[in-house]
Amino acid sequence: MLLDTSALELHEVVISLGISCGVVLAGFWLGFRFLKRYRLIADTPTARVQSAHQGYVELQGQALPSPNGVLHSPLTGRECVWYHYKVEREKGSGKNRRWVCEREGTSDEWFQLDDRSGVCQIDPEGAEVKASVRKRWHGHTPSPTGEPPAHRPGFRFNVSFGARRYRYQEELILEYESVYALGRFQSLGGGLDQLDHSKETGEIIRQWKGNYPQLLARFDSNRNGQLDPDEWQQVQSQARDEILQRQKELQTMPTVHVLMRPDESDQPYLLSTYDEEKLARRYRWFAYGSFAALLIASWVAGEMLQAL
Structure with a gap:
């Protein structure tokens, strides 16, 4: 020891x-x-x-x-x-x-x-x-x-x-x-960012569904209070168009x-x-x-x- x-x-x-x-x-x-x-x-x-x-x-x-x-x-x-x-x-x-x-x-x-x-x-x-x-x-x-x-080398007193x-x-x-x-x-x-079109389209639609009355006002063409299959296709088509526009804007950015x-x-x-x-x-x-x-x-x- x-x-x-x-x-x-x-x-x-x-x-x-x-x-x-x-x-x-x-x-x-x-x-x-x-x-x-x-x-x-x-x-x-x-x-x-x-x-x-x-x-x-x-x-x-x-x-x-x-x-x-x-x-x-x-x-x-x-x-x-x-x-x-x-x-x-x-x-x-x-x-x-x-x-x-x-x-x-x-x-x-x-x-x-x-x-x-x-x-x-x-x-x-x-x-x-x-x-x-x-x-x-x-x-x-x-x-x-x-x-x-200023810094001064050597011993310094520290008195309060x-x-x-x-x-x-x-x-x-x-x-x-x-x-x-x-x-x-x-x-x-600069065109380097490639959006995931499927994912981004789904995200836009989820955001729109968050305000369903406004979504109906935009796409319920027959005014029956609900979105029919052909109207849902219009919703998806419009969302895809928005994603394409975003991709074009990204390509023009520096x-x-x-x-x-x-x-x-x-x-x-x-x-x-x-x-x-x-x-x-x-x-x-x-x-x-x-x-x-x-x-x-x-x-x-x-x-x-x-x-x-």
Whole structure:
């Protein structure tokens, strides 16, 4: 036994064993999760927007705002194309001191990625975002006043003098920043969308039947209060004509490329302003750290088991 457990009481050994087992499970899950992300980033070739295949792809380009214009971050008002913020308040004192989230928010406005071959619309909903523009600072008001303090290396005192303290956090993707994206790519319009005529026709008829008096007013030509077989044929014919018109309209629309969260749960949706090599390296070290924690926790759990 390399770990001296003689000074520990039984309940302390049991608690230590439970914590160690929890770390083992977390390290196992996180290690393989980070390792999978590393392999996906390292092994997936970068596609071009103009020629990317439909499905799971990797893109790199410049971030541009949506046609609605740039966003402004809620805490600092800084112009950006995406933001995440959090405001926390310090509660309690001494050993009971903790940070409690007061409010938090993430922008859901789409932005664009331009890789010079084309422009892709980015839907940030459900994405795991790693932004290099990230700041955390403190203050004494629910909303920060002024700009966050400039980063200064070295030791910094964190004194509140008894006043209520707040902690602010902000992550941004700025306009024209380089963006790495890994997600589900889909091209819409430009004659690429083919409607399922049978399915769409049935859906239109179901919508019409939802307002049956109006349906009778349109197609009950003999006014007998019901739709006869020949009148039902007219209903189906009119619905098919509407679907054909929709298909023609889709064919005249310009092609729009969209990147969004994959349908498959095992395919992560990643957005990052770190370059591909740096992002892959971060996930690789995260995986190494998780596996190292797993090994250490396994050793501690073994020592605790021997102490029981």
